[in-house]
Amino acid sequence: MSVSATYALFRKDVHSEIRTRYxxxxxxxxxxxxxxxxxxxxxxxxxxxxxxxGLYWVVVFFTAMSGLSRTFVSEEERGTTMTLQLVANPSTVxxxxxxxxxxxxxxxxxxxxxxxxxVFADSxxxxxxxxxxxxxxxxxxxxxxxxxxxxxIVAKANTRGTLYPVLSFPVLVVLLMTxxxxxxxxxxxxxxxxxxxxxxxxxxxxxAMTGGSYLLFDYVWKE
Amino acid sequence: xxxxxxxxxILITFVLIAGLAIPIVPNPQTWLEFPLIPxxxxxxxxxxxxxxxxWTTVVAFLVGTFYGLRYLKTRNIDDDIKSVSAAGLGxxxxxxxxxxxxxxxxxxxxxxxxxxxRETSIFxxxxxxxxxxxxxxxxxxxEKRATLSAxxxxxxxxxxxxxxxxxxxxxSGLHPGAAGDPDGSGPVVQMKMSPNMxxxxxxxxxxxxxxxxxxxxMRVRLARLEYRRLLQEE
Numbered sequence: 001m002s003v004s005a006t007y008a009l010f011r012k013d014v015h016s017e018i019r020t021r022y023x024x025x026x027x028x029x030x031x032x033x034x035x036x037x038x039x040x041x042x043x044x045x046x047x048x049x050x051x052x053x054g055l056y057w058v059v060v061f062f063t064a065m066s067g068l069s070r071t072f073v074s075e076e077e078r079g080t081t082m083t084l085q086l087v088a089n090p091s092t093v094x095x096x097x098x099x100x101x102x103x104x105x106x107x108x109x110x111x112x113x114x115x116x117x118x119v120f121a122d123s124x125x126x127x128x129x130x131x132x133x134x135x136x137x138x139x140x141x142x143x144x145x146x147x148x149x150x151x152x153i154v155a156k157a158n159t160r161g162t163l164y165p166v167l168s169f170p171v172l173v174v175l176l177m178t179x180x181x182x183x184x185x186x187x188x189x190x191x192x193x194x195x196x197x198x199x200x201x202x203x204x205x206x207x208a209m210t211g212g213s214y215l216l217f218d219y220v221w222k223e
Numbered sequence: 224x225x226x227x228x229x230x231x232x233i234l235i236t237f238v239l240i241a242g243l244a245i246p247i248v249p250n251p252q253t254w255l256e257f258p259l260i261p262x263x264x265x266x267x268x269x270x271x272x273x274x275x276x277x278w279t280t281v282v283a284f285l286v287g288t289f290y291g292l293r294y295l296k297t298r299n300i301d302d303d304i305k306s307v308s309a310a311g312l313g314x315x316x317x318x319x320x321x322x323x324x325x326x327x328x329x330x331x332x333x334x335x336x337x338x339x340x341r342e343t344s345i346f347x348x349x350x351x352x353x354x355x356x357x358x359x360x361x362x363x364x365x366e367k368r369a370t371l372s373a374x375x376x377x378x379x380x381x382x383x384x385x386x387x388x389x390x391x392x393x394x395s396g397l398h399p400g401a402a403g404d405p406d407g408s409g410p411v412v413q414m415k416m417s418p419n420m421x422x423x424x425x426x427x428x429x430x431x432x433x434x435x436x437x438x439x440x441m442r443v444r445l446a447r448l449e450y451r452r453l454l455q456e457e
Contacts, residue, residue, distance in 0.1 A: 153371050157361040170350040174385040212381045216374045
């Protein structure tokens with residue numbers, strides 16, 4: 001694995017994304033639709049911070065599930081998997097896709113955050129900015145680390161669209177519970193130190209998932 | 224395998240009879256009396272059946288992941304047969320543990336389900352099994368199915384330590400070992416059983432493990448026959 005090759009592959013994905021805007025457009029529309037549905041359901045209720053933190057990550061989870069599998073599925077659909085196998089070794093491909101998915105998830109959380117701050121102006125007030133930022137960055141990394149390897153598995157199966165959230169959810173539950181707890185702390189204005197335990201869990205999760213995926217990716221990719 | 228077969232039959236029958244027949248009294252004097260545990264009373268007997276079933280679920284999951292890992296190394300389809308056989312049994316024991324636990328929870332804690340850390344963990348384990356079998360049915364060729372489901376079972380296995388070690392500290396719960404337990408939270412629960420109950424409990428663990436070995440062996444043999452018939456048809 002070399003850094004320049006990884007970067008080149010990452011740039012290739014970014015270029016094809018900018019040309020087609022397939023994932024980004026669909027993801028942003030998905031976020032808008034999901035948040036609108038939540039607004040219809042809540043009407044004029046004032047949700048508590050834990051409810052809002054939960055809904056925030058529900059939107060991120062389902063949006064990610066509709067978009068993150070594209071990285072591998074599009075290679076299979078366009079028939080470029082073989083070429084990619086020839087020009088790069090598996091770990092290079094894995095890290096390029098991981099970085100691309102991380103960037104995609106972070107832009108996703110930015111979109112959701114902006115929308116939430118606007119539409120829930122009274123109740124979604126980020127009181128501890130440092131906690132919120134670290135939660136979102138670590139959460140995005142965790143999301144990407146687990147969903148990249150599962151996207152690679154799903155790309156080889158027949159029923160890709162429906163299978164992806166089914167396979168991802170059990171793996172992502174730990175992450176979801178932790179980021180929801182940390183986001184609630186950020187909204188409630190608890191000090192940064194209060195969320196340190198959550199960050200430790202997140203860091204452990206990211207390391208375990210990325211390490212495991214890195215070791216197992218060869219088997220999935222060459223199948 | 225005869226040993227596992229007869230061993231499990233004898234041990235489980237013994238645990239069933241002993242667990243139900245030995246009376247629970249406030250101050251046990253002899254070996255044939257269980258002490259009264261406040262809050263559990265007669266319901267304490269379920270610990271002899273529910274916990275071994277939950278234990279066997281974990282054993283089955285570990286065996287399934289182990290053979291999945293071995294398949295990736297050896298590429299021997301027999302390891303995949305073993306992995307999926309263990310997963311099928313694990314799913315069955317997981318369902319049994321969920322049901323026996325839910326019934327016990329209803330009579331002890333007042334409701335069937337409370338989202339306590341261990342209940343959450345076993346629910347996620349059910350989801351993992353569901354996802355595992357959904358993935359298998361979505362893959363057509365034998366080798367692809369074996370490889371990808373092995374990878375998935377390992378990826379899912381990576382999250383298991385988080386459920387065992389982290390979640391009980393995060394969520395407060397009703398099982399022993401959850402956050403807020405006066406005896407401390409963690410995966411190792413202090414046994415507060417009387418010696419005679421502990422003996423029967425350990426025999427129960429052994430009996431159910433032997434039952435798993437026996438069933439596992441039968442399922443593997445059956446799956447091998449089915450696989451061979453499939454090859455002949457082709």
